Amino acid sequence: MIKHKDIASHSMYHSLESNLNNKFTLTCLLLLFLLPLVLLHLQRRRRQPKNPNLPPGPRGLPIIGNLLQLGPLPHRIFKTLSDAYGPLMHLRLGQLPTIIASSPHTARAILKTHDHKFCSRAPVVALRRLSYGGLGMAFTPNNARWKQARKLSMVELFSAKRTQYFKHVREQEVEALMSTISRARALGPVNLSEAFLCLLNNITCREVFGWRASGEGECARSGFHEMVAEGIALMGGFTAGDFFPTLERPLNALTGAHARIERCFIEFDKFLESELDSRTRQAGPEDDRDDFVSVLLRLQEDPSLDVPLTRDDIKALLMDLFFGGTDTAAATLVWGMTELVRCQRAMRRLQRELREGLGEGEKPVVEENDLERFPYLKQVVKETFRMHPPSVLLIPRECTEDCVIDGYDVRAGTRAFVNVWAIGRDPKTWDDPDEFRPERFENGDIDYKGQHFELLPFGAGRRVCPAVTLGEAIVKLALANVVRRFDWEPPEGTRREDVDTEEAFGLIVHKKSPLLLVARTPSY
Ligand code: HEM
Numbered sequence: 001m002i003k004h005k006d007i008a009s010h011s012m013y014h015s016l017e018s019n020l021n022n023k024f025t026l027t028c029l030l031l032l033f034l035l036p037l038v039l040l041h042l043q044r045r046r047r048q049p050k051n052p053n054l055p056p057g058p059r060g061l062p063i064i065g066n067l068l069q070l071g072p073l074p075h076r077i078f079k080t081l082s083d084a085y086g087p088l089m090h091l092r093l094g095q096l097p098t099i100i101a102s103s104p105h106t107a108r109a110i111l112k113t114h115d116h117k118f119c120s121r122a123p124v125v126a127l128r129r130l131s132y133g134g135l136g137m138a139f140t141p142n143n144a145r146w147k148q149a150r151k152l153s154m155v156e157l158f159s160a161k162r163t164q165y166f167k168h169v170r171e172q173e174v175e176a177l178m179s180t181i182s183r184a185r186a187l188g189p190v191n192l193s194e195a196f197l198c199l200l201n202n203i204t205c206r207e208v209f210g211w212r213a214s215g216e217g218e219c220a221r222s223g224f225h226e227m228v229a230e231g232i233a234l235m236g237g238f239t240a241g242d243f244f245p246t247l248e249r250p251l252n253a254l255t256g257a258h259a260r261i262e263r264c265f266i267e268f269d270k271f272l273e274s275e276l277d278s279r280t281r282q283a284g285p286e287d288d289r290d291d292f293v294s295v296l297l298r299l300q301e302d303p304s305l306d307v308p309l310t311r312d313d314i315k316a317l318l319m320d321l322f323f324g325g326t327d328t329a330a331a332t333l334v335w336g337m338t339e340l341v342r343c344q345r346a347m348r349r350l351q352r353e354l355r356e357g358l359g360e361g362e363k364p365v366v367e368e369n370d371l372e373r374f375p376y377l378k379q380v381v382k383e384t385f386r387m388h389p390p391s392v393l394l395i396p397r398e399c400t401e402d403c404v405i406d407g408y409d410v411r412a413g414t415r416a417f418v419n420v421w422a423i424g425r426d427p428k429t430w431d432d433p434d435e436f437r438p439e440r441f442e443n444g445d446i447d448y449k450g451q452h453f454e455l456l457p458f459g460a461g462r463r464v465c466p467a468v469t470l471g472e473a474i475v476k477l478a479l480a481n482v483v484r485r486f487d488w489e490p491p492e493g494t495r496r497e498d499v500d501t502e503e504a505f506g507l508i509v510h511k512k513s514p515l516l517l518v519a520r521t522p523s524y
Pocket of ligand 1: 472
């Protein structure tokens, strides 16, 4: 008979033995798993030419250290490092050679001089999956598909004619936003972050699908708001697997990134499928709608296309339009209002320009045709883009051919970031760069359409945002109306200068906490 004590020691012995066995099995498995990776790494290193003249950067740091340096706000960390190492910096992020350009001169080298070698996109995991494996436009490598998508979008989706065609949509939606703010302000401070996101969701939905996301006349959260927010969050996330391509799958499985990306992709795909299905059912000679889905479905029938447009191509393009069109402008509007409310002098000057320019009560809303009459509005928008470009590092690019920049070797396969946030805050270009001062643009001709490398909110070169005109129209129209219609103050107990500017990192950098402001009837 085994006594109680014996049972304990017996089972202890067994658990010790099985622990040792488990540990041994685990170690063997780990070695088996790591061995091919080590071999692959060594083989890759052997293929690299010895001693290339790389741009300066923090060498010798362990790769994990480099990865951790990314922290939550990479654009700020990159700026600190660039201040120490120079405007063209080389880092090894995980397994990836990476360069970061942080001056107008080095940005020009990447986006103009060597544009043809840098106009491919880096294969970031979430972007690849959500673009149906690199279809569509924004996340596609430089290939025939991307060239065709770009050409079609410039001619069919973002032409001046089409942008003008949707003018009434933008104006109606801004009017709906005004009514929503009027109702909401009776209840307390207005959540402008939410309001601008809903506005952009509605505008994008109407342009892309032809229907509103919120209920009639409202500017409110739609059913698929969370889905869009999750997609955008995933696209901006630097997942661990992105920096260790050979370990991509296990790392992303371990961190849960894979499951999150799959969930989001499946949800979006279901949504797009049902939209396309309903269009196919309604298709007929009487269907003369001109939203982006209808345009793309018509193009699909065009036999002269170099590369046939598949259903996945269309879904990927729709995804680009949705992600590209929503958060960028919404974030810009929030930053613009944040800076204006912090800087009462600029807010007053803009209000004066808008109110005197249109006359009190003469027109209930500012229309797009009025916008050219407001030079200070233009300066405010430029200053907002300088201090808060929503896409702080642009969309990551990949170098496809070896080249030499500023005497340094850059190898094919190197990932490239242009730190447009750092360029906008560079004291060598801008006086008092952390101060919101729209007047700095009064006498210069610096613009943001990709010709001036000091100010690059839309990028530049072959990959420049194809919807610059559309984006700036939305931002100017909404800002002009919101600022003209109401006087804005921080909630009781908060001083103007204490309205925070803390950032939340993502592909698009948003204000971390929602912008809550009190809207008052103007005293005129
Ligand atoms: C304030 C508004 C906007 C800003 C600041 C902005 C910014 C940008 C930036 C920085 C890029 C990457 C450029 C590069 O890599 O050099 C980009 C690309 C893109 N944007 Fe925009 N964008 C805005 C509005 C829009 C809108 C309204 C749409 C569509 C409805 C759109 C669609 C796209 C697409 C499809 C691309 C990918 C182009 C390509 O890779 O060839 N954007 N945008």
